[in-house]
Amino acid sequence: MALILGKPDAIESLKHLLTGDRTIHNGDSHRFEERYLHVPCVIASNDIAMIAADAGLPLNVLAWPGLASAVELKRLGVRRLSAGSGLAQALYGIAISLAVDFLKNGDSEAIAASGIPYTEINELCSNEAMTKQMKLPDRVYHLAEAANLPLIQRNGLLSASKLLDLAGLTGADRDRLERSQRWAHTRLPNGVQIRDQRPMPPKALESCLVGLDPAEWYAAINSRVFFWLDLDRLNRQRAACEPRPQVVLAVDTAKLVAAYCEQIALAPINTGNARRRPARRGMVTFVPYPVWVESGWASEAAGRGFPERKRSHCPVELTVADSVPDMMRFVIGVCELAPGQPFAPLGT
Known part of the structure; x- marks a missing residue:
């Protein structure tokens, strides 16, 4: 608005x-x-x-x-x-002032004093400089059901598909949970909990999917584990999980990336939400980490047929295919949240 x-x-x-x-x-x-x-x-x-x-x-x-x-x-x-147009307006003001002064007095010193050397301009536009921009935050966060914490500590962080494997579900019972929209929070036969997928109705997905049908998208989502980079988004998901108790796992990003680089993909959108004019998405939405570092969102743009996002567009999700069996090796903090309690890292 x-x-x-x-x-x-x-x-x-x-x-x-x-x-x-x-x-x-x-x-x-x-x-x-x-x-x-x-x-x-x-x-x-x-x-x-x-x-x-x-x-x-x-x-x-x-x-x-x-x-x-x-x-x-x-x-x-x-x-x-x-900043709006403020920075551009300020630059125009400086440029006009310098131009007027130069045309009036022919003063080269003022122009030289205000500029930056060609070497710095070239460095700013270099591939190395672009790569430096593609940096993840020091911490990423996973929001889990508190009831699942003992399983995570014992078996690692498992995707929904892996949790279905662990519960021994097959056939139609499995397809209903893995390849269809889960309308309700579900407790599996072994007591493990998996969340609903209410924000992803199939009708909405049909309008935004590229190269996939809704069943394939549900399967793709269920085959990954997800980490938030932004705490506001984490807390919005936490609110959607009310009144169930939740835990937040704070994760050392660098260590996780070093160990699972080939399984990590980054997404520029909330892939689990297809409500309210959903963004187009497909398998190209999950950009492999090495590709993202090298070329930003170029592969995603080519796959969905829209202009490329700026490199400054921050990833919304960090995902790991399949599972992170040794999850606790990367966890630097566990915060248990009571119903109604938002998450805030220590020191904020």
């Missing part, structure tokens, strides 16, 4: 929108899944705090003269601060 403020009753109008039905503009649905309430031109801290408290969505504000610092905005509840 984009709301242009400036009239005296703008905040009251926003309050009305926040308490009634609202349509959220989600941008290019093929490139983004995150839903934000985008409110430009609001700078008063009390207005920002009110909007953040009542929005029910992560709040995005626009950089604007008089706006509080990023630290203060975070305290007020803002999730994202956008």
Whole structure:
């Protein structure tokens, strides 16, 4: 939702929108899944705090003269601060000023003083520099059912398909859980729990899948284990699991990647959600880690027939094919969450 403020009753109008039905503009649905309430031109801290408290969505504000610092905005509840066109406007202003001065006075010193050397420009555009951008965070996180923690500690982190193997399920009973949408949280015969797949109705998948049918997509999802890179997304999944107790496994990314590099793939979207104008997806959505480091999202773009995402587009999911049998070797922290308790790492 984009709301242009400036009239005296703008905040009251926003309050009305926040308490009634609202349509959220989600941008290019093929490139983004995150839903934000985008409110430009609001700078008063009390207005920002009110909007953040009542929005029910992560709040995005626009950089604007008089706006509080990023630290203060975070305290007020803002999730994202956008530069908008501000950086481009500033660059245009600098360029125009230099051009006017040069045309008027022929002053070369000002131009030389403001520029950066060709060597630095070339370095910024080099393959090595691009590769440095393709860096994962130090920690990734897996949200598990608390009831499954003893199994994880004993057998490692297993995909849903591997859990079905462990439970001895075959035939139609297995297909119902592995190749169809699971409408309900399920307890397997051996007591292990697997989650529902309510956000992936087959009708929605039919509209967004590339080269697969829904049964094949369910099978693909069930053959992987998943890690979140973003804590907001983790906590949204945690809320969807209410009221069941959950545990968060904090994982050393570098060690996991070193051990499972060939099995790791990165996804630019939440592959387990196909609601609300779902992004196009297929097997190309899972970009192998070495490919991602080398060429970003190019292979995914070619496979789905849309423009390539920028290299700066952060992965949403880190996935490992099949299982991580020695999972606890990479775990640096286990946090048990009571019903209603969000996850926050120590020190945040």
